Amino acid sequence: MDYKKLSEILFPNIKESISYYENEVFPVRNLKPEAKVTRLAPSPTGFIHLGNLYGAFVDERLAHQSEGVFMLRIEDTDDKRKVEGAVETIISSLEYFGLKFDEGVCIEGEIGNYGPYFQSNRGKIYQCVAKYLVENGRAYPCFCTEEELEETRKKQSEENVNTGYYGKWAKDRNLTVEEVQAHLDNNEEFVIRFKSYGTEEGTFEIDDAIRGHLVIHENYQDIVILKTNGIPTYHFAHVVDDHLMRVTHVVRGEEWLSTLPIHYEIFKTLGWNTPIYCHTAHLMKMDNGAKRKLSKRKDPELGLGFYMDLGYHPSAVREYLLTILNSNYEEWRIANPDSLIDNFEFTLEKMSNSGALFDLDKLNNISKDVLLKISAEEICEFLLNWSEGHKTEITQVLNDNKDAVIKLLSVGRNGDKPRKDLMYCEQIFEFISYFFDEYFSIVDKYPENVNDEEVKKLLKAYLNTYDHNDDQSQWFDKIRVISGENGYAAKPKDYKKNPEMYKGHVGDVSSVIRMAIVGRASSPDVWELQQIMGETKVRSRIEKAINN
RNA sequence: GACUCAUUGGUCAAGUGGUCAAGACGCCACCCUCUCACGGUGGAAUCAGGGGUUCGACUCCCCUAUGGGUUACCA
Numbered sequence: 001m002d003y004k005k006l007s008e009i010l011f012p013n014i015k016e017s018i019s020y021y022e023n024e025v026f027p028v029r030n031l032k033p034e035a036k037v038t039r040l041a042p043s044p045t046g047f048i049h050l051g052n053l054y055g056a057f058v059d060e061r062l063a064h065q066s067e068g069v070f071m072l073r074i075e076d077t078d079d080k081r082k083v084e085g086a087v088e089t090i091i092s093s094l095e096y097f098g099l100k101f102d103e104g105v106c107i108e109g110e111i112g113n114y115g116p117y118f119q120s121n122r123g124k125i126y127q128c129v130a131k132y133l134v135e136n137g138r139a140y141p142c143f144c145t146e147e148e149l150e151e152t153r154k155k156q157s158e159e160n161v162n163t164g165y166y167g168k169w170a171k172d173r174n175l176t177v178e179e180v181q182a183h184l185d186n187n188e189e190f191v192i193r194f195k196s197y198g199t200e201e202g203t204f205e206i207d208d209a210i211r212g213h214l215v216i217h218e219n220y221q222d223i224v225i226l227k228t229n230g231i232p233t234y235h236f237a238h239v240v241d242d243h244l245m246r247v248t249h250v251v252r253g254e255e256w257l258s259t260l261p262i263h264y265e266i267f268k269t270l271g272w273n274t275p276i277y278c279h280t281a282h283l284m285k286m287d288n289g290a291k292r293k294l295s296k297r298k299d300p301e302l303g304l305g306f307y308m309d310l311g312y313h314p315s316a317v318r319e320y321l322l323t324i325l326n327s328n329y330e331e332w333r334i335a336n337p338d339s340l341i342d343n344f345e346f347t348l349e350k351m352s353n354s355g356a357l358f359d360l361d362k363l364n365n366i367s368k369d370v371l372l373k374i375s376a377e378e379i380c381e382f383l384l385n386w387s388e389g390h391k392t393e394i395t396q397v398l399n400d401n402k403d404a405v406i407k408l409l410s411v412g413r414n415g416d417k418p419r420k421d422l423m424y425c426e427q428i429f430e431f432i433s434y435f436f437d438e439y440f441s442i443v444d445k446y447p448e449n450v451n452d453e454e455v456k457k458l459l460k461a462y463l464n465t466y467d468h469n470d471d472q473s474q475w476f477d478k479i480r481v482i483s484g485e486n487g488y489a490a491k492p493k494d495y496k497k498n499p500e501m502y503k504g505h506v507g508d509v510s511s512v513i514r515m516a517i518v519g520r521a522s523s524p525d526v527w528e529l530q531q532i533m534g535e536t537k538v539r540s541r542i543e544k545a546i547n548n
Numbered sequence: 549g550a551c552u553c554a555u556u557g558g559u560c561a562a563g564u565g566g567u568c569a570a571g572a573c574g575c576c577a578c579c580c581u582c583u584c585a586c587g588g589u590g591g592a593a594u595c596a597g598g599g600g601u602u603c604g605a606c607u608c609c610c611c612u613a614u615g616g617g618u619u620a621c622c623a
Binding site for chain 1: 549550551552553554555559560561562570571572573574581582583584585586587615616617618619620621622623
């Protein structure tokens with residue numbers, strides 16, 4: 001069999017050799033020995049969800065912690081799935097969450113010496129490698145039509161054997177050069193298939209950085225490496241690109257575990273070393289009481305847009321992701337509350353190999369702590385930016401009241417036991433919305449033990465004694481007095497001792513005042529809020545409540 | 549169906565043959581307290597089931613169950 005001739009017939013235009021690419025175009029990188037080279041290789045569907053971000057984080061940490069390279073390669077080998085503007089979306093969403101690429105596709109084009117970074121532009125490289133395989137009898141053209149393949153599959157399942165293109169089912173595996181030529185002359189379309197030497201019984205061993213030592217079945221399928229249109233399949237592109245781009249660690253979802261044998265065999269056939277594989281567990285979602293993998297189609301709410309829309313601060317999402325990424329992160333954070341994430345030593349060994357359920361409660365809790373470390377000025381800025389993109393109707397009002405907003409956000413945030421009220425923009429705005437007359441409303445109920453008439457009476461008394469210049473304790477002393485004069489215990493403890501002697505206690509009275517001023521039964525310190533609102537607004541709110 | 553990965557409280561999880569089975573979120577109670585938060589103290593709650601191996605199993609082996617994944621000229 002003249003494989004050389006076959007390869008020339010199939011790839012007449014390919015003159016380069018693999019060694020040309022290996023030695024001259026993409027030489028071994030000049031990095032520290034421990035430096036890791038990782039890549040994010042999304043397909044340009046334009047949709048990134050939390051799971052993608054989770055994986056990207058692993059790549060990023062690995063590379064940047066070792067002074068290596070983190071690159072973006074776009075796997076656009078399936079033209080059916082291309083979406084306009086997807087690449088920009090990918091880059092900007094990752095950047096929003098603090099992930100920056102050192103190399104590869106970027107907004108301006110591409111940077112780095114190992115490109116092109118769009119797989120669709122690497123055709124010649126793949127063909128060169130494919131040609132080499134044909135030349136060595138390890139790849140061949142296959143002219144089978146989809147219908148023929150479908151038929152084989154049917155037969156195979158009837159016979160209860162594994163489906164696929166292998167062994168005696170691989171019809172075109174041993175076509176002669178003449179037969180190939182005849183098909184070609186007939187203008188038939190063809191794919192290039194890899195000729196596997198594996199068996200169904202064979203196994204091999206490989207170490208996965210997350211899953212440990214694996215013993216797995218060999219590949220025995222003659223899988224397609226070049227499609228009819230000359231574009232490679234993922235399997236082939238992965239091997240060629242990650243080798244030539246000198247990637248050291250391949251981080252990908254566990255759905256790739258089952259195709260690892262294919263990749264392994266191609267690597268070995270080409271005489272190349274495999275990268276270190278890191279198969280991550282999927283992020284799961286609770287669905288009707290059952291855990292389920294996060295899905296692009298079913299869970300749009302878990303797209304990154306979800307967090308952006310609600311206005312979660314990117315560092316809160318990062319922080320949350322890190323806690324599920326590395327099990328020792330939380331403890332490290334407790335021990336090092338002010339340390340930069342870069343100081344945490346991320347390790348693959350500490351990664352879980354079972355799927356974690358997304359936990360919104362936890363995110364919210366983390367977010368509170370994260371926002372507490374950010375100044376009120378910055379949060380205000382963040383809120384403003386968010387409103388411009390997601391809630392334009394409040395931008396104006398925020399802009400007009402910047403100083404007040406900053407003060408509102410600051411209430412109770414200082415001292416040993418700062419408040420942790422803020423979680424995400426939508427919630428933050430809602431939290432301070434009472435300040436703005438156009439958003440103020442009575443959302444809660446007055447205390448049950450105080451009827452409407454009583455409310456008015458108390459508020460009148462409050463208004464009469466109100467002095468905007470009172471300090472906090474003077475102010476509250478007055479409320480205690482009003483309480484006493486109206487049959488409410490000035491101290492809650494007195495009420496607890498003899499509840500029958502009072503209508504209620506000072507807490508009820510201050511609740512009435514709070515309701516009139518902020519429209520809610522609970523809020524941060526009312527005196528401080530009044531100082532921010534100013535006397536006019538305070539008085540008018542109370543008057544309104546009285547006249548209601 | 550075949551092949552494969554996984555399985556510790558509601559959730560995230562530590563744990564690598566001998567622990568009263570950490571910690572965090574959530575939940576509950578109490579304390580602090582003018583409300584709510586914050587903070588503090590305490591509490592309920594877990595090794596999927598069954599067989600082995602062993603003096604001893606959450607830890608090792610087998611089976612079952614459940615869940616995930618793959619089974620394309622998608623990635």
